[in-house]
Amino acid sequence: MIVRIVIFGVLALAMARAMAATVQVQVHDNNGKPLADAVVFLESREARALTKPLQGAEMAQKAKVFDPTVLVVPVGTAVVFPNRDTVRHHVYSFSPAKSFELKLYSGVPANPVVFDKAGIAVLGCNIHDAMAAWVVVVETPFFGRSGATGAVAIQAIPAGAYRLRVWHPSLAVGAAAIDQALVVGAADVSAVVRLAGASAP
Amino acid sequence: MRAHWTMTPAWWPLRWGLSSRIVALSLLLLLLVQAAVFSVVRISIEQSARRQVAQELQVGERVWRRLLDQNAQQLRQGAGLLAADFGFRAAVNSGDTATISSALENNGARIGATITGLVDTRLALSALGEADDAVELRPILGELVGPLSRDAQSSQVALVGGIPHQFVLVPMKAPMLVGYLLMGFPINQKLVDDMRAISDMHLALLSDDGGERGRVVVTTLSPEALQMLKQSGSDVAELPDHGDTLIARSVKLDTGATGSVRTLLMRSLNEVVAPFRQAQVALAWITAMGVVLFGIGSVFAARRVTTPLRSLVGATQQLGQGQYDVPMEHLDRHDEIGGLAKAFDQMRINIGAQQAEIRRLAYWDRLTGLPNRARFREALQREIDSQGAVAGSGRGNISVVMLDLDRFKHVNDVLGYSFGDLLLVAVSRRLTQQDLRDGDMVARLGGDEFAVLLSLSDANSALAVAERIAKSFEMPLVIDDQTVDLSAGIGVACWPMHADDADTLLSRAEVAMYAAKSRTTGIQLYDPVLDSSSALTLSLLTELRQAIDHDELRLFLQPKVRLSDDAVVGAEALVRWQHPVRGLVPPLEFIPFAEQTGFVRQLTLWMFDRAARMSRELHAQGFALRLSINLSTRDMLDIELPSRLEEILQRHAADATAFCLEITESAIMDDPQRAQATLDKLSQRGFTLSIDDFGTGYSSLAYLKRLPVDELKIDKSFVMNMQADDDDEKIVRSTIDLAHNLGLTVVAEGVENGVILEQLRALACDEAQGYFLSKPMPAEALVPWCRRRHADA
Numbered sequence: 001m002i003v004r005i006v007i008f009g010v011l012a013l014a015m016a017r018a019m020a021a022t023v024q025v026q027v028h029d030n031n032g033k034p035l036a037d038a039v040v041f042l043e044s045r046e047a048r049a050l051t052k053p054l055q056g057a058e059m060a061q062k063a064k065v066f067d068p069t070v071l072v073v074p075v076g077t078a079v080v081f082p083n084r085d086t087v088r089h090h091v092y093s094f095s096p097a098k099s100f101e102l103k104l105y106s107g108v109p110a111n112p113v114v115f116d117k118a119g120i121a122v123l124g125c126n127i128h129d130a131m132a133a134w135v136v137v138v139e140t141p142f143f144g145r146s147g148a149t150g151a152v153a154i155q156a157i158p159a160g161a162y163r164l165r166v167w168h169p170s171l172a173v174g175a176a177a178i179d180q181a182l183v184v185g186a187a188d189v190s191a192v193v194r195l196a197g198a199s200a201p
Numbered sequence: 202m203r204a205h206w207t208m209t210p211a212w213w214p215l216r217w218g219l220s221s222r223i224v225a226l227s228l229l230l231l232l233l234v235q236a237a238v239f240s241v242v243r244i245s246i247e248q249s250a251r252r253q254v255a256q257e258l259q260v261g262e263r264v265w266r267r268l269l270d271q272n273a274q275q276l277r278q279g280a281g282l283l284a285a286d287f288g289f290r291a292a293v294n295s296g297d298t299a300t301i302s303s304a305l306e307n308n309g310a311r312i313g314a315t316i317t318g319l320v321d322t323r324l325a326l327s328a329l330g331e332a333d334d335a336v337e338l339r340p341i342l343g344e345l346v347g348p349l350s351r352d353a354q355s356s357q358v359a360l361v362g363g364i365p366h367q368f369v370l371v372p373m374k375a376p377m378l379v380g381y382l383l384m385g386f387p388i389n390q391k392l393v394d395d396m397r398a399i400s401d402m403h404l405a406l407l408s409d410d411g412g413e414r415g416r417v418v419v420t421t422l423s424p425e426a427l428q429m430l431k432q433s434g435s436d437v438a439e440l441p442d443h444g445d446t447l448i449a450r451s452v453k454l455d456t457g458a459t460g461s462v463r464t465l466l467m468r469s470l471n472e473v474v475a476p477f478r479q480a481q482v483a484l485a486w487i488t489a490m491g492v493v494l495f496g497i498g499s500v501f502a503a504r505r506v507t508t509p510l511r512s513l514v515g516a517t518q519q520l521g522q523g524q525y526d527v528p529m530e531h532l533d534r535h536d537e538i539g540g541l542a543k544a545f546d547q548m549r550i551n552i553g554a555q556q557a558e559i560r561r562l563a564y565w566d567r568l569t570g571l572p573n574r575a576r577f578r579e580a581l582q583r584e585i586d587s588q589g590a591v592a593g594s595g596r597g598n599i600s601v602v603m604l605d606l607d608r609f610k611h612v613n614d615v616l617g618y619s620f621g622d623l624l625l626v627a628v629s630r631r632l633t634q635q636d637l638r639d640g641d642m643v644a645r646l647g648g649d650e651f652a653v654l655l656s657l658s659d660a661n662s663a664l665a666v667a668e669r670i671a672k673s674f675e676m677p678l679v680i681d682d683q684t685v686d687l688s689a690g691i692g693v694a695c696w697p698m699h700a701d702d703a704d705t706l707l708s709r710a711e712v713a714m715y716a717a718k719s720r721t722t723g724i725q726l727y728d729p730v731l732d733s734s735s736a737l738t739l740s741l742l743t744e745l746r747q748a749i750d751h752d753e754l755r756l757f758l759q760p761k762v763r764l765s766d767d768a769v770v771g772a773e774a775l776v777r778w779q780h781p782v783r784g785l786v787p788p789l790e791f792i793p794f795a796e797q798t799g800f801v802r803q804l805t806l807w808m809f810d811r812a813a814r815m816s817r818e819l820h821a822q823g824f825a826l827r828l829s830i831n832l833s834t835r836d837m838l839d840i841e842l843p844s845r846l847e848e849i850l851q852r853h854a855a856d857a858t859a860f861c862l863e864i865t866e867s868a869i870m871d872d873p874q875r876a877q878a879t880l881d882k883l884s885q886r887g888f889t890l891s892i893d894d895f896g897t898g899y900s901s902l903a904y905l906k907r908l909p910v911d912e913l914k915i916d917k918s919f920v921m922n923m924q925a926d927d928d929d930e931k932i933v934r935s936t937i938d939l940a941h942n943l944g945l946t947v948v949a950e951g952v953e954n955g956v957i958l959e960q961l962r963a964l965a966c967d968e969a970q971g972y973f974l975s976k977p978m979p980a981e982a983l984v985p986w987c988r989r990r991h992a993d994a
Contacts, residue, residue, distance in 0.1 A: 124376030
């Protein structure tokens, strides 16, 4: 995988330790188009220590579609799978990150699913083959998801050396997120990531 | 019968008629055409069948591939369902190798896959069913999985463990693609059977691997055909199969590391040809029907020609038999037959006309328009036949009156033939003017000879008719200012009294007619005595012949005396018949008969012979007497007479001048020209010629003058009466004067007394002969008589 990182702006080294910065990442696909639903997260040892489960994470099913399609959660987050359809769903994942199965149910299952291992869990519905969703379990509190413009802004990033990771569902199954070093100082950082192997819908 | 059958088959026409030939030729041509059509059809069927088989095999290949595809589709669907099965997916994602293998084996078996494998998203084999041998599969995995993953709808065939397998690859999703499920199905009998059921083709699935080429894996062929295939090798293009031919097409399915798989598609030629065979059978039927119809048609067509031909043949045969009154058939046709018929009909008319003309010529006399002899004879025969058919007393008589004009030759000679013709026409008119009944017929038999047929007429009524005819002839005919007296000898003969058939009756009438003429009796009814051919005559003739042979005839002599000096100067030779039973037969009883039968010529020669011998004796004894011999009519007509006489003269060394030949007037007048020729010859030879019985005939002196005659002999009827009848005396006198004026000697016969003798002497008659002088005496008695007379004197 080839990742080219272009860094714009000026690093404010003086403010590096004392102040938190915002990392602005613009994600493009293989063709240079803005890529929505790309998961961007920054990893570091310090960040992992700061990781704590997210409350109220939810992967709803509505109109036979998972909502959201891509959900990013820190390790240990319990995700609820409310069924907002009138039909029942059978949500499952065979992914090594989290293998589980919610057998035919309606409404909100009693027990949320705790994603206790970093990785990517691909979710499907055994009743509706067309339904697919991804839960990206990260060991960092600094993560974001690109919007329609392909832009992600992760705020309050302490200065430090990070691994900038970018992933998108259109990458091959089992493929890991791309990995790029990123040093965050006092100033905001902007990065443009071109994700080879991914393509906007 | 049996022998005939074995020699010639009954159906074989002994004679090929025109009709048979036309029909046979037509049928032969038709059969040739049909045979040509048949062979062309057969060849084109063969070719087109092969083309069709080749096309079908092409289609078959597509069908086979399509069938494999459909099979793969089904397999894929099965595999897809399996891949989507949650339990299976859960098992496969369990991460436990044994569990995964077990799940693959178990679930693959459910849908009949014998090989089941799990391939990851990078197309690497990650797991296999429990029973599957990775060693076998691994070498071909790349070849299989690559193309399969690129085309989700494809399938691949590969040899695994020597068995062709059909492989499909289906993605496994959870829900995103997590890998592929590879499933291999052996190509089995059911599949080739399906193919056979769909396409009517035979299949043989062949594998070519390192060890063996063309190994038959599965096939629809019968064991025998399979055996044949094994013998011929797997690369055959055609395979014989129980009289059938299987055309083969090799379809390559796959070539891989483990070997290649082929399918041999085989199509039966016979099955393809079968519908054409029906067409051929139909064609054969049409041909057979065509032959029958054509045969019938050409028979009719030929009949249309040959039937009229046959009827024309029949008609011409009728023509050949003389039936000219039936017109030809088919005259109204406008074709060649009609033309032929018209030509034949014209020929019929022409021949008929000619035939009628010929009949007219054959049966009618052109001059008089009367029926001729042939027609007369036919009519007579018909009449006899019809009367002969009547039995008993009802049978009528039939009479024939035949007449011959007197002196007709003379008329022709003197007045010319055209006058003679007019005379004949006039005579025919006289005859037809007689009161004749139906069935009677007047005919001109030829020359001056006529005949009248009187049916239902006996001898008396026939004689009455003859009398009427004779009476009608009494009226002289005037032709071209010439008056001609008619007279005829008329003979009458009757059936069945005188003859049994027409020819005999005619000849009997003729005999009677000649008798009438020679006796100048006018009319003569037939009498067997008259007839030289009658039984009585035949016996008399035989006896007369014997008379010469047995020396029963005697030469008699009657002296002639010269009146000037009473000297005996000659003698007339006469014949007497010394019959051994009847005694001396008088001349009148056999001389006329001899004249009628012609035997008189032998008599004449006999007489001359004896007279010649006698003459020598007389001369030897000093009596130079001239002997007179009578010549008959028959003698005069015999052109050999002079030479015969000459022969006798030489035999006896006698001199012609010692003989006088006496000829009657009538003998000369019968055929004056021949008579004159004969007389000329005899005269030249030196014979003295004398006219006998002068005065009874019609010969004129003017005519006699032309003849080389030396002497006249006055008929005794005048001489005997001259004493009592002045007229006869005048006739004798004038005859003597006339003869002397012509330089002829005159002899008088019938001198019966001295008065007559003296009268004659007074009239200066030269010689006399008669009873007063001497009766005829035997020849040997003459010399003594002469001596006695000499002595008396």
